[in-house]
Amino acid sequence: MIPTRESFLNWAMIAALLIVPLAAWSLDEPFIITLATKAAILALAGVGLNIALGLGGLISLGHAAFFGIGGYAMGILAAHAQNYEPLFEWPFLFEGSNQMPLIWLVAIVCSACAALVIGALSLRTSGVYFIMITLAFGQMLYYFAISWSAYGGEDGLSIWVRNDFPGLNTLDPIQFFAIAYVILCLALFFAARLARAPFGLALAAARQNADRVEAVGLTPFTLRLTAFVISGAITGLAGALFADLNRFVSPTMLSWHTSGEIMIFVILGGVGRLYGPVVGAALYILLEHLLGGISDYWQIFLGVLLLLIVLFARGGLIGALAGREKAHG
Amino acid sequence: MAEVVLKTHGLSKSFGALQASRDVSLDLRAGEIHALIGPNGAGKSTLIKQIAGNLVPDSGTVELLGRDVTALDTVARARMGLGRTFQISALAMEYTVLQNAVLGALGGRGSPFRFFRNVMKDPDLLETAHGALDRLGLAEDADRRTADLSHGQRRQLEVAVALTLEPKLFLMDEPMAGLESAGSRALTGFLDGLRQEAPILLVEHDMDAVFALADRISVLVYGQIIATGTADEIRANAEVRRAYLGEEDAA
Numbered sequence: 057m058i059p060t061r062e063s064f065l066n067w068a069m070i071a072a073l074l075i076v077p078l079a080a081w082s083l084d085e086p087f088i089i090t091l092a093t094k095a096a097i098l099a100l101a102g103v104g105l106n107i108a109l110g111l112g113g114l115i116s117l118g119h120a121a122f123f124g125i126g127g128y129a130m131g132i133l134a135a136h137a138q139n140y141e142p143l144f145e146w147p148f149l150f151e152g153s154n155q156m157p158l159i160w161l162v163a164i165v166c167s168a169c170a171a172l173v174i175g176a177l178s179l180r181t182s183g184v185y186f187i188m189i190t191l192a193f194g195q196m197l198y199y200f201a202i203s204w205s206a207y208g209g210e211d212g213l214s215i216w217v218r219n220d221f222p223g224l225n226t227l228d229p230i231q232f233f234a235i236a237y238v239i240l241c242l243a244l245f246f247a248a249r250l251a252r253a254p255f256g257l258a259l260a261a262a263r264q265n266a267d268r269v270e271a272v273g274l275t276p277f278t279l280r281l282t283a284f285v286i287s288g289a290i291t292g293l294a295g296a297l298f299a300d301l302n303r304f305v306s307p308t309m310l311s312w313h314t315s316g317e318i319m320i321f322v323i324l325g326g327v328g329r330l331y332g333p334v335v336g337a338a339l340y341i342l343l344e345h346l347l348g349g350i351s352d353y354w355q356i357f358l359g360v361l362l363l364l365i366v367l368f369a370r371g372g373l374i375g376a377l378a379g380r381e382k383a384h385g
Numbered sequence: 386m387a388e389v390v391l392k393t394h395g396l397s398k399s400f401g402a403l404q405a406s407r408d409v410s411l412d413l414r415a416g417e418i419h420a421l422i423g424p425n426g427a428g429k430s431t432l433i434k435q436i437a438g439n440l441v442p443d444s445g446t447v448e449l450l451g452r453d454v455t456a457l458d459t460v461a462r463a464r465m466g467l468g469r470t471f472q473i474s475a476l477a478m479e480y481t482v483l484q485n486a487v488l489g490a491l492g493g494r495g496s497p498f499r500f501f502r503n504v505m506k507d508p509d510l511l512e513t514a515h516g517a518l519d520r521l522g523l524a525e526d527a528d529r530r531t532a533d534l535s536h537g538q539r540r541q542l543e544v545a546v547a548l549t550l551e552p553k554l555f556l557m558d559e560p561m562a563g564l565e566s567a568g569s570r571a572l573t574g575f576l577d578g579l580r581q582e583a584p585i586l587l588v589e590h591d592m593d594a595v596f597a598l599a600d601r602i603s604v605l606v607y608g609q610i611i612a613t614g615t616a617d618e619i620r621a622n623a624e625v626r627r628a629y630l631g632e633e634d635a636a
Contacts, residue, residue, distance in 0.1 A: 254504040258497040261488050264477040268485075271437075271475065272492025272550060273463035279497065 062378035066331040070244070073099075073338060074237060081230045089229040090301070095334075095341040096236040097297045102321035102333025103243045104290030109319070110328030111251055112283040113263030117315045118174065118190030121197045122288040124310030125170050126163035126295025128201065131213040131305035133159050138216060156221040156235070160296055167292020168285050170197075175284035179277055194315055201307040212306025219300055226300075236297055240334070243290055248330050250286070259283050291318065320358070324365060326372025335373050387414040389451075390554045390584050391467075396435055396445035398608075405431040406442065407609040413554060418576065418585045420595045423605035424628070429588050430472065432605065433558050436586070437469050438462045450553060464495060468552025468583070472559045474539040476531050482542055483527040486514035489549030517548040521575070537568040544572070555585040561594055573597055596620075604628070 073096060080088035101123055108114040136143050136152025143150045153159060178189035202210045218226045226232045250256050262269045262276040269276050299305040308314065317340070324339055325332030340358070347354035369376035391413040398406040405428040413419045423429050434440040436447055438459035446455045449465050463469065476485050487504060490513035491497055504510065518524050521541040526534065534542065544560060560576070561569045573594045576585060580600075589595050595602060596616045603613040606628045612619060619625055 249501050249503075252503045252505065253501055254491050254497050254499040254507070257484065257488055257504045258491060261477040261480065261485075264479055265475050267471065267475040268477060268488070268546070269492070270459045271463055271469045271471070272489045272546065273460055273495060274492050274497055275460045282498065 060378070062329070062374060065374060065378050069331050069334050069338070070241070073240075073334065077230065077233050077237075086229045089233050091341055091345060093229065093233040093236050093301055094298075095338045096233065096240045097294050097301060098318070098321060098340065099334040099337035100236070100240045100243055100297065101291045101294035101318050102325070102337055103240070103247055104287045104292075104294060105318050106287075106322050106328065106330075106333050107247060107250065107290065108284050108287035109322055110332065111256060111263070112259050112280050112287075114179070114280060114284060114287075115187050116190045116284070116287075117187050117312060117319065118178075118192075118194035119288070119291050119318050120310050120312060120314035121174065121190075121194040122167040122171055122291040123295035123298070123314055123318065124197060124201065124305075124307070125167045126292035126297075127299035127305040127309040128207065128213075128295075129163035129166050129292070130159050130219065130296040130299040131215065132207055133162060134215040134219055135207065135213055154217070154219040156219045156226070156296075156300070159219055159300075160293055163292045163296035164289045167295070168289040170292075171285045171288025172281070175281045175288070179280050179284065191312055191315070194310065194312055198307050198310040198312070201310050208306070210307060212304060212308070215299075215303045215305075218303055232301070236301075239293070239297065243293075244330060244334070247290075251330065255279070255282070320362060322372075324362065324372055326374035329372060329374040332372050332374055339373065387416055389414055390449075391436070391586060392448040393432075393436060394446045394448070396432065396442045396447070398431055398435060398440060398442050405608050406435065406445075407607070409445070409605070409608070409610055411603050411610060411613065413584050413586045415584055416580055417600040418580045418587055418598045420587045420589060420599035420602045421605060422589065422592075422595055422602060427605040428608035429605055430558070431608070433556065433588060437467065437556055463492070463550070466550075466553030466583075467556055468547035468550045468554065469556045470543040470547050470558060470560050472562060472588075474536075474543050476539060476542060476546070478530075478532040480531055481528050482518065482523055482531055482534065482538075483511075483514055485531055485542060485546055486518050486527075486549050487511065489517070489546040490514045493550040513549050513551075517545040518542075520548065521545040522571070537564050540564055540568070541572070544575070552583055554583050555579070555587075557585055558588045559590060560587070561589055561591040564591075569594060 073092060077089040077092035105119045108116050133153045137154040143152060174193045178186055181189055207213050220226060221235055224231045258269060258274050259279045262279050266276045295309060321333045321336030321340055325334065325336030343358055344354065347357050365372055389412045394410050396406050396409040409432055421429055431440065435442045438457060446453055449462060449467060454462055477488065487510050490510040491504065518527055521544055523538065523541055523545055526538060540560060547555060561572055564572065569591055576598055579585065599616055601613060602616060602619045603610050604619060604625045611628060612622045612625050
C-alpha cells in the first residue's frame with residue numbers, strides 16, 4: 057500500500073512526540089519532557105473521546121467525568137497507601153496502592169462502569185439532549201467531589217511521591233514520559249484496529265445512518281453504549297496518568313472545562329482522525345506554553361484558532377494538511 | 386396454497402384524528418410479489434413502518450414466518466429475515482459501496498462485537514458482499530464512495546444491501562423511485578427473478594413495474610385496503626378505477 061499523506065503525518069507526529077523529549081533529555085531540560093508527557097496524556101484522553109465522538113458521533117460533553125474518576129482512582133488509592141488505612145475491610149480487605157498497574161486497572165474499571173451507567177441513561181437521547189445530559193452527569197460528579205471532604209473536597213488531594221511502576225523510576229521525567237508514551241501508542245494501535253474491525257464498521261455506520269444499521273439487524277444503542285464504555289475507560293486511564301503527572305487530583309479534573317478541553321484537542325486535530333487528538337493535544341500544550349508566556353489570556357488565541365479550524369478546515373489540522381479522509385478498505 | 390410468510394391482521398393506526406391505517410389485513414406468500422399501491426397519503430408508509438417495526442399499531446398484529454412479531458422492534462424483525470429497502474436511500478454515505486454491502490453481510494451474520502480483525506479482510510463477508518454487488522451490476526463501483534454514486538446506483542445498492550442479509554422476505558418501499566426508464570426496467574427484471582428466492586412486498590408508484598411484476602396487488606386508499614387481486618382483477622375493479630387509476634386516466 058502506498059502511504060498516504062495522512063499516514064505520513066501520523067508517523068511524523070508520533071515521532072516528533074518521541075524525539076522532542078529525548079532531545080530535551082539529552083539537553084537536560086526536564087520541563088520540556090514534562091510538557092511532552094502532559095501532551096501524551098492529554099492526547100490519550102482525546103483518543104478515548106475520539107472513539108465516542110469521531111467514530112460513534114456521540115458528542116459527549118461529560119468526558120471530564122471519566123478523566124476525573126481516573127484521577128480520583130489514583131488519588132484515593134495512593135492516599136490510602138500513603139497513610140496505611142485500607143479503603144474498606146468488608147467484604148474483603150482492600151488496601152490503598154502505589155502501584156501504577158493496579159491503579160490503572162482500578163481507574164479503567166471505575167470509569168468504564170461510570171460510562172456504562174451514564175451511557176445507558178444518556179444514549180436514550182440524541183443531539184442537544186445528549187450533550188446536555190452528559191454535561192449534567194459530569195457536573196454532578198464535579199459537585200460531588202467538591203463536597204467529598206474525606207478526599208480533600210474543593211482543595212483536592214496531593215500525593216507526596218509519584219506512584220511506582222515495576223522496574224522503573226517514575227520520578228525520572230523521561231521514564232515517566234516513556235510510560236505515558238507507550239500507553240498512548242498502545243491506545244492508538246487499539247483505536248486503529250477498532251475502527252477497522254466489524255465493531256468499528258457498524259458503529260460508524262450507526263453514526264451515518266442509524267436506520268440502515270437497524271435494517272441490517274444491528275442495534276445502534278448497544279453499539280454506541282459499547283463505544284461509550286471503551287471511550288470512557290481510555291479517558292479514565294488518561295486521568296489516572298494525569299493525576300500521577302501532577303501528583304495531585306482535584307475537582308477541576310471533573311469540571312466541564314476539562315470536557316471542553318478534551319473536545320478541543322479532538323476538534324483541533326480532526327474529529328474521527330486517528331491521530332487528531334495527538335495533534336490537538338500537542339498543539340494545545342505548545343500554545344499554552346508559548347502564548348501563555350505572552351499573556352494570561354492566551355486562550356483568546358486558542359479560541360480564534362479553533363474558530364478558524366472549525367470554519368475552514370472541517371477535518372481539523374490533519375484534514376487541512378492531509379485532505380479529505382480516504383474512504384478506504 | 387403457498388406458505389404465508391408475512392401476514393398482517395386488522396392493523397389500525399391513528400395520528401390524532403387522522404386514521405392512517407384502518408383494519409389492514411394482507412399477506413405475502415412464498416414465491417410471489419405482492420404489490421401495494423395507493424395514491425399519495427393513502428397510508429402506505431405508515432403501513433410499511435408497522436410491518437418493519439418502526440411504528441407500533443394501535444390494534445392488530447403482524448405475523449412473520451408464522452410468529453407474532455407485533456411487539457418486536459425493527460432489529461429483531463430484520464434478524465428474523467425481513468430485508469428492507471427504504472424509499473429514500475438509507476446508506477452510510479461516507480462508506481464505499483463495498484463497505485455498505487459488508488455492513489449488510491455483517492448484520493446478516495449478526496456478530497458485530499469483534500474489535501481486532503479487519504472487517505474488510507473477512508473472506509466470508511467479502512464473498513457475500515461482492516456477490517450481492519455483482520448481481521445488481523455494482524461490481525465496478527465497489528470502491529467508490531457511496532456519496533459519489535448516482536441516484537440510480539444508490540437505489541441498486543439499497544437492494545444489494547438487502548440481498549446480503551439473505552432474507553426470507555423483502556419489504557421494498559419504492560425501489561424504483563426516481564429511476565429513469567432504463568434503470569427501472571433493469572431493476573424490474575431483477576426483481577422478477579428475485580421472487581423465487583424470497584417473496585417481495587413491493588410498494589411502488591411505477592405502474593408499469595407493478596403490473597409487470599405483481600402476482601397480486603393490494604390497493605390502499607385512505608388507510609384501507611379496498612381491493613386485493615391479480616393485475617387483471619385490479620384493472621377491472623370499478624372501485625379501484627374510481628379511487629386510483631381514474632386519476633391517471635384523466636392525466
